[in-house]
Amino acid sequence: MRITAEEITRHPFTKKVVRKYTQRLIKFGYYNEDEREAVEQELMSKVIANWPKFDEAVGHHKSFVCTIVNHASLNMSRRVNDKCRDCRPISLSSTVSDSDEGLTELSHAIGEEELDRRIARKPRLSATDRIALTHDLAKVLETLTPEQLDLVERLKSKQLGAIAGELGVPRTTLSSRLAVIREVFREAGLQEYLNS
Numbered sequence: 001m002r003i004t005a006e007e008i009t010r011h012p013f014t015k016k017v018v019r020k021y022t023q024r025l026i027k028f029g030y031y032n033e034d035e036r037e038a039v040e041q042e043l044m045s046k047v048i049a050n051w052p053k054f055d056e057a058v059g060h061h062k063s064f065v066c067t068i069v070n071h072a073s074l075n076m077s078r079r080v081n082d083k084c085r086d087c088r089p090i091s092l093s094s095t096v097s098d099s100d101e102g103l104t105e106l107s108h109a110i111g112e113e114e115l116d117r118r119i120a121r122k123p124r125l126s127a128t129d130r131i132a133l134t135h136d137l138a139k140v141l142e143t144l145t146p147e148q149l150d151l152v153e154r155l156k157s158k159q160l161g162a163i164a165g166e167l168g169v170p171r172t173t174l175s176s177r178l179a180v181i182r183e184v185f186r187e188a189g190l191q192e193y194l195n196s
Contacts, residue, residue, distance in 0.1 A: 003061055005051040007042055014065050018043045021073040030080045039076070087118035133190075140188045148181050 008014050022039045025031050031039050048066045054061060095103050141149065151174065154163045160178065164171040 002056060008051060008061065008065065009048060011061075011065075013062055015046075016045060017065055017069050018047075021069050025073055025076060028077070030077045042076065043069050043072050136188065136190060138192060140184060143184060144181065148177065151177055152181060166170045 003011070018040050021043060022031075022036055024131045025039055026033060026036060047065055047068050050064075054136050095105060141152070144152065151163065154166075155178075158166075160174055161171055164174050167174070
């Protein structure tokens with residue numbers, strides 16, 4: 001028995017696909033979070049409008065839904081791009097006029113949250129969290145030997161191979177020392193702050 005347009009809109013798979021493509025359109029900046037419901041409705045309306053073309057003999061309804069929603073979301077993103085065809089991206093280092101400071105870089109004029117979003121950076125810690133992190137790092141660093149502290153300090157600006165050459169020790173030896181340091185950070189819950 002053929003699925004009706006009403007049934008396909010209530011089908012969990014259809015809802016999941018529509019939510020997924022809506023999330024993509026929001027994630028890539030074509031629409032904002034406030035427009036989520038409108039985007040979902042537009043995608044769902046495309047499924048309903050195209051449903052009479054569905055032929056069970058040709059393919060499964062899930063493939064059909066995916067194809068319709070994918071094409072509709074592409075068209076929606078193109079429509080947004082067409083509106084902004086004359087819009088040019090602006091560098092975050094370009095100078096803009098700020099009412100308080102006069103001329104300033106755009107990166108200084110927009111909020112930290114917006115800057116983090118634009119450059120895909122993890123949000124910065126609050127002042128309280130920074131203080132707590134500094135305290136936690138200091139406690140962990142106090143437990144390290146002078147040799148381990150020296151390695152951590154050198155890793156701030158150099159690669160492990162270069163440090164091995166400077167110290168005249170095999171890279172594998174430094175890797176073993178670093179593994180011990182990483183374990184200390186991991187036990188303190190701070191492994192993300194040690195990179196190499």
